[in-house]
Amino acid sequence: MSPQVLTRTLVRRVPARVRDRAGDSLRLRRLANRLGYAGERIRDAPPVRPVGVKLELTALCNLRCPFCYTDSPRATRERRLDLSDDVWRGVVEEAIDLGVLEAVVTGGEPFLRRELALELIEQLGAAGVGVTLNTNGWFVDRGVAARLGAVPGLHVKVSIDGATPELHDGARGAIGSWERAVRAVDLLRRRNVPVHLNHVVTPANHAHVGDLLELAWILGVASVRLTEAFPVGAAARAGEWAVDRGAIRRAAASFRARRGEDVNVNVVPATLGGLATIESLAPAALLVRPDGSIWIHSVQPFAFGRVPGDSLAECWQRIVRGWRDPRIADWAGAIRSREDMPRSGLAPYRDPALDVTSTAPLPARADTHPDPPPDLPERTQGLGAGSPAAARAKAVELVRERRYGRAPVRAVEEPGGGMYVRVVDRGRIFRLNAQAALVLDACTDGTLADAARSLEARFPGLDPARALDDVLLCVRRLEARGVLVPYESVSATSSRSARRVTNADASAAARSLSIP
């Protein structure tokens, strides 16, 4: 057995709690990396051109989260300037020309620059770049959802920091932000956009992680990332962010046991071990800040130039030559605990970044405000935890009216009402029992509420609440397998009105149904 395999095997046997504690130690992580634990994560040299680009369209935000890693509330108070629309267009054109494969469009809140954000996302998607959008969901309306739904390969990450309006609004500083975020998820899912939730676990909400996961499941998101506040940005200025990681893992395990793999749950402890990878993992992407400065990564406050004075290609060449700059390694090496990051004097997004290309200050290039600039809401405090049951009911109220269409399928019916189904596009076969077949039929040009009514009509004694819950579970499974697709994502030319699953209309649908 090689030392690398032996190390990985031994590390995997260490309890997660101990691994987290060790992960906070940069020395231990470096040692593990040298012994081969990093394994496939080691990349000795950057690629010739960047694989990805992260675009922070604005430093400003309409919310005021005290743990914001980009410290957008402070930038908003200071009315900080962003790059102009034309400069951003030039950045994206160059990124496409350079051949990037992935782009992250983020902020601040990128939809403070709504038209610009949509234009750039559409341009990147049309060029074949995989785009991930980060948003708080506040500005996502039907029009935005429709345009995003037409972008191929787009994934949207929505921040939801509480299972209830009280928890979320209390964390995000604005009454109504939970309703807006949940509505955004619903509108995007109705367009079949893959949605993921980012959830910052804090001492205020960590007891309700299970409720949050249940909410995510009801809304039909693909994944949830549970992450602790990392000591950068606003979280590096103030606040106590330690949480019970064991409780979070138990909540995630309990959810998986209850709901299976319908939602992928990632628990991301805010350990500092990742800084050790600075020495072993060559960069593959670059970050464009709202003021045009070019970083390698959000946790490395070192600038390698600034657009538009420098091109992305020039900045990338500087990164290729300078990513092992001793000043970066020294900075990372001096951080041995979470407390060291704020004390370093170089906390990302809190302190001015260090320009590794020059001793002269970078010339200011940013010159634009979102129009109109946002006013920060009043801080919301003391809202309490609220009622998870009431929040769940609100979410169910939204999704029960979600309408579906059926993908092209072939089917063989069973005498008792069940059926075998083959999804033409995916080539996979499933067996539905009679009740699932009833749900599929009712949801073909129908809603979850229609399907629940069908079940109640077939089984008159059935509790309506149980009927709706079972329909929700069934539709999640049929959606995950590509049998049902959100109605609004199906092209206008499709045969939405086919009520029964037959091979005749399946083959007709196969000719006419277009699923993005």
Add this chain to the structure above:
Amino acid sequence: MSKPEGIQDDGSDADAYEAPTVEDLESPEGDVVVTAAGFSVG
């Protein structure tokens, strides 16, 4: 007036209700296995 066929005194359907199920019918090797019939295709 007699009650509809299949409906019991308490109003519930005579057919026992079972939750909807969606069963994947593929073996790890990619064969399609119609398990109830005991034969495979592919």
